[in-house]
Amino acid sequence: MNLFTNRKNFYFIIFLISVTSILSALYVEFVLNYKPCKLCIYQRIPYLAAIFICFVGFNYNKDDNILIILIIIFTLSTIISGYHFGIENSFFNQLSSCSNNSLDLLNKKEIKESLGKQMPINCKDATFQILGVSLAAINAILSILIVVISIRILSYEKN
Numbered sequence: 445m446n447l448f449t450n451r452k453n454f455y456f457i458i459f460l461i462s463v464t465s466i467l468s469a470l471y472v473e474f475v476l477n478y479k480p481c482k483l484c485i486y487q488r489i490p491y492l493a494a495i496f497i498c499f500v501g502f503n504y505n506k507d508d509n510i511l512i513i514l515i516i517i518f519t520l521s522t523i524i525s526g527y528h529f530g531i532e533n534s535f536f537n538q539l540s541s542c543s544n545n546s547l548d549l550l551n552k553k554e555i556k557e558s559l560g561k562q563m564p565i566n567c568k569d570a571t572f573q574i575l576g577v578s579l580a581a582i583n584a585i586l587s588i589l590i591v592v593i594s595i596r597i598l599s600y601e602k603n
Contacts, residue, residue: 490521525583
């Protein structure tokens, strides 16, 4: 825990993790051509917020509220990625916006128009995996670790 006793170090490491996560997701999407589902896109939002919060925390590292905001952000990230992981493994039902069979077509004109549109990526399909683990699972694990370490830092400094 010596590495994280200095909040500046902690904010810098979370900043690096967040930037690496965003760049990795963009690499997988645009270079490797794996299209993300809606939940994959939503999972990027906490990391974007964390980049800004870590920048602020690095400059104002004595304020506990910044660390609490970071805990809330990564708790939300854990919920989103945990839900996505649950959909991938059939623990939860997916939203209709996440499935590619949610078209309600009533006439020929709507059918023709829908053929030209790109179908949404199904959230249930883990199209990209690292060592057999989906990115949603990796995000859930990473978010949980950040929350636990953040709480430990907050409580460690109080004592």
